[in-house]
Amino acid sequence: MLIRRSLGMPFWKPAPVIVAAVAAAALAVPAVFLGRRRFLSLGAVRGAIGGLCGMAGGMGAAMLVRWLMGMHAWGADAVLTAGIFTGVIAYLAALGFFGSWIRWARGVEDGGGERKPKKGWMRYLDVDTGHKVIGVQYFFAGLCFLPFGVSLQLIARTHMSDPHLGILSSMAYESVISDHGIIMMFLVALPFFTGLMNYLVPLQIGARDMAFPRLNAFSFWLVPPAGLLAACSLLAGGFDTGWTAYPPLSVSFENPGMNFILIGVYLAGLSSILTAVNVLTTVFKMRAPGLSFFRMPIFIWSSLATVGLTLLFTQFIGMAFLMVLFERLFGLAFFDPGKGGQVLLYQFLFWFYSHPAVYVFVLIGLGIISDVIPVFTRKPLFGYKGVAVSSPAIAFGGTVVFAHHMFAAGMPGWLRVPFMVTTLLVAVPTGVKVFAWVATTWMGKMRLQTPLLFVLSGIVLFLIGGLTGIPLGIVPVDLYLHATYWVVGHFHAMFFGGFLLPAMAAIFYWFPKVTGRMLDERLGKIQWLLMTVGMFLLAMPMLALGLEGMRRRIGHYDFTMHWQQLHIVTAVGGFTIFAGLVLLGINLVRSFRRGPAAGPNPWGARTLEWMVSSPPPEHNFEEIPEVFDRPHMHGVVGSVHARLSASDARNSERKRDESDDR
């Protein structure tokens, strides 16, 4: 234990300096640029200052209390946690959320609390209730953490190419891969999809905004502190438990890095629960006339399935993480066998959320695939109803399979077979989707533009991911493969196919709608090639390593096993993907500034968001449109998904003429 702690220490000493320097730089540049008053009027700035002051105050108070109680004033665990707690409260207060609630309670102003939105890019750094602004904010939050999460993994992969160089200590290696997992899931995938839902759900169902716009803003502003906490946990000393944070390791190891993660993930979870309330209410209450459930785009179906899962099951990971936090801080004994606790209890609670969570991340990606394929093959989606219903079916199936993560953990033997059966059953609705996609492309008139390319390679990787998951669901095989690189390879194939590639397709597909400009196709195709190749290079050697018995989460291996080549290939794959992401960054910046004008509907799509101008007007629709049929009826004579009111149609038309002039 002592050795591991001392190995963790090198992170710690320069950490405050690094944090202070980055924070100062991040604040100083816009401060000089904007002038003091406009600078301080920005929500992000007020929040940052409020949060830092609150954190300092809370830490001071905690140290004072400890000192008065006759303890050591500095105890990293308790003092930092108190500081984080007060910091988050002060941050939210500085953003003005509590103020608006108090004003509501006093009856001073009626609900709305609308301030005049700021102009241009400053709007995106302020508290804004418009669903499109919040959608873009989420997207950028995800985009900020993406390079961080990816570079963590690049460091780890470089280390594994030759562990004997000792690039990372074992504590550092374990921290880096654990934080990579947390960041990529809770701060890249989750914000990205939440942002997409925020942007698209009201537009696609013909509403002007979400049901609860202020709650929506509140959920977004919980994400930045969550992300900062997850990132800072490395500076505070890291955590070597893997992203799962199993006790007793997560409890007994006294390192403040763990607390950062527990609180950060809790905040991200709270944000996603509130978003779920919002999205569900919006879809159930605010659909345009005529938009029955079986006329909704598949994206809406998969959003419903996703938020249904987050609404209910996020509470479980929240509570499991809080229990670990309580155990660390106050010596509670849920998981402490010495005091009558049960270690396995944590795994039940954790996986009861975290297995559905996998579907949370993947379902939206599947929805994107289902909506993009018909547009680019110019055919109706094959088996619309089956595809639509398979999303809730996967969601439901995903909730009753959770214990398959614990086949090797020593849970009661009679639980194994039922969970094996349910696990294999989830393949059925997933198979329905894959079958429907392939059948849609059959005899279609494919246009191999970037979104379709990403979707196609996404389907292939998703299929590989799914097939490599089946052995893991079968108990006897899992007992051998559990906690090997096979799991890592399966998971990454699943995530690339179900999340990352569809997300790239979504970026290329909806970027014209959000900005009014097209992304560069040629750069996009190079990026697609790099990322597809990179993902195969990354995931396939992992599967091979797993079969040979390489354990996951261990930062070294025996050279006599001849695993080095496979590790090097994996690292090359990682860097190839990274190169693709760099191209995406270049493409986004370049096209945002001078991409060709898109017009309202560059892809010939039929859903409602493509009927309004790009970017859509402030309140989407002047009058609520009317819906007549399913969205994907390409080539079916006489089928119309929806019609805008006359004035909205005129607006969209006028905007298109303007963009043609440009």
Added chain:
Amino acid sequence: MRATTAEAVEAPARAQASPVRMGITFFLMSESFLFGSLFWTYYYLRALTPGWPPHHPAMSLAAINTAFLFAGSCAVWAGVRSIRNGKERGLRTALLIAALLGAAFLGITLWEWFHEDFTPSTDAYGSIFFTLTGFHALHVLGGVLLMLALLGRTMRHRFSAGDFAAVEAGSMYWHFVDVIWILVFATIFIAR
């Protein structure tokens, strides 16, 4: 401040379309899973620990607490009824009573906590006992604050027969907290 006649005519339609009721329903579904995780923990530990429960917290005060919460629920129910008929005064009294009963509940709970013969860190039973009752008490605290906020708005005549979605949401929350308490009570004192 009062709604004009034209608004009053329009108002019922608006209240019906208000998404607040549905929003709070979804929120409470989520909250029930929060307590679900705690009950899961309790019964999991109970099933695997011989000699459960290791401590026997006193039941009498908790029974009084149950009566308090139940009375609060009745008051809130009466309050919603009166505002539906446009009676602000009835709502005001009901909210005040509910808030006071909630505060009394919190007081008694706190007193009990300090008089138990075990602490949260004594053993797993202590941990789940205090976490379960603690999270419930936090929800009662939230309920009291919510009642006070609604009271503040009632004082400013913000609710009327046609516009009381927030009161309804508050009442649903309060009933939810009440139901959870009955489950907590049954778990800790009856099923043990």
